[in-house]
Amino acid sequence: MSTASMARGVVTPQRTVINAGGTRARIVSPTRPFLGRCRVPAVSSFVGTSLETSKSVAFARRLVGQRRQAGKPNGLPGRCMTVAAASYDYDLVIIGAGVGGHGAAIHAVESGLKTAIIEGGTMGGTCVNRGCIPSKALLAASGRIREMRNEMHMNSFGIQVGAVNFTREGVAEHADQLVKKLRGNLTNSMVGLGVDVLEGEASFVDANTIKYGFPGRTDVGGQVTAKNIIIATGSVPFVPPGIEIDNETVFTSDDGVKLKSLPEWVAIIGSGYIGLEFSDVYTALGSDVTFIEAMDQLTPGFDEEIAKLAKRLLIDPRNIDWHTGVFATKVTPGVLGEKPVEIELTDKNTMEVIDTLEVDACLVATGRAPFTKGLELAHINVETDRRGFVPVTDKMEVVGKDGEVVEGVYCIGDANGVMMLAHAASAQGISVIENICGRSNVLDHNSVPAACFTHPEIAFCGLTEKQAQEKADAEGFNIAVAKTSFKANSKALAELESDGLAKMIYNKETGEILGVHIIGIHASDLIHEASNAIATKQTVQDIKFAVHTHPTLSEVIDELFKSAKVGVAEAAMAK
16 A cells, blocks of 8 residues: 555555356455556456457457567556556546446556546446346347237248247346346456456545445445546436336336336336337337327437438337327326326426326336436535536536636546437547547547437437538538438348438538438448548548448448538539
8 A cells, every 4th residue: 555545544445356156256456556557467367258358358368468578567558647656546546337437447447547446336337237238138129029020021021920929027037137247247347457346435535535435334445546537427317306206107217127017008208219219119019108298299309300200110100199298297106907107297388287197107218317426526626517417628527616627537428418328428438538648639429329229220420400500500601411211222122121211411512421310220330430420520522432332231321422412523523
């Protein structure tokens, strides 16, 4: 333990390891001298077989091999300016081990930073345990059930399918097993790369000191110091006033992904990403769905043209009805199979109660709220904004009440509210590490893609057509819109999945890509070509002559780029 650590009363950190049998073991890891590199343990200590863990193993093997060939001890060369052990325990401490914290930790180790990550809940955060991962497992299972029960669709392939049966428990178990596997793999990758995993709820003592632990427990906890600290505490479901949650008949996505029951009639409050995905699951498994949406149209937030097509493909043909322009001002839980859930609907304009619904269950999908409880932000002169988000600069630096940057303290992911997506959090974390290492980096959030994993999928990056037009009006340029349909794509036709559209909004004079929106089969995979083009600042002219494999779905994007017409140069080429 360093002299500075002893002076501050630092408790020796404890590392948590997941053994091969799935049991947890706590290993006391004395604070070790830091010599400008990060130790990598023996490769044999890795556990897990997922791609994520395999990458970590391969990474460690490569580093160890390089160091041995150079006649140096195992570890990383000091590629990033680090601090002396006598000053701090760590170069970096990350609060929160979700996708954002995990991404930041990996890049920190790659950059030579001595790193610890503190988690007060479950490793993997919302995405792995209660969000992205289990919901995609439910969508995968229910999607197959929907397809196999579509007799006309299967007959078109020449396939005759008998009765298609499933068990709710089996579908739920598929999601649960995936969560357990990825959670273990994520933990193992952290430990395997030499990141100290510290258990406990974290709070600031000052801008370089964090204390952590659990009330009433003495087996874990302590206090550590760091040159840099990243807040990556994520978010929790937002529940509007008047809605009573019982986690059985009225619940949020946290319990929805557990699929504890399969009600005949489910009301979903909110028709954004979360609500739309759950409607896909429930209707595929035989439930009726009613959307309750405060906005005047369903699926707000999507490009208007995409939203209209989404309604035609994902809502109109299914057992779904809706109420728009209303608030669910009071929701009273029921008893499964005995007493219905009561939902009071209030007109958003007059604020008068106009109806009461009685349904079997209600999913509250009204967005998410930042989780910063217990961080003691006041100790570093920081307060959240009116919505509870931590204020940050474009480099994710935390801003204090005085408007000045709190040196060495950053916030990524849902807690800052800039873009509430798991992969955005990871990208922000990587950007922070770059800045810590003196390599100036600002993430272009317009390049970050988003996806809704319905059947068919929706994906986009950048601005909607309406937002692009507003930008053009303000800055004095013209926009153009290119579109292409999946109905002309050979692969989509072969799959009998030709419903869909791709559109691109761009600067008509310069060819700058402002936004790309896709609805159709594998839209979540196709969007990345456009996302990367925006990130690397490629124009339509730069990418329209790229070659795509035939026949593939990627040709939808190929045709989209090729159909764009840019300024005078395009006019000259046409002649």
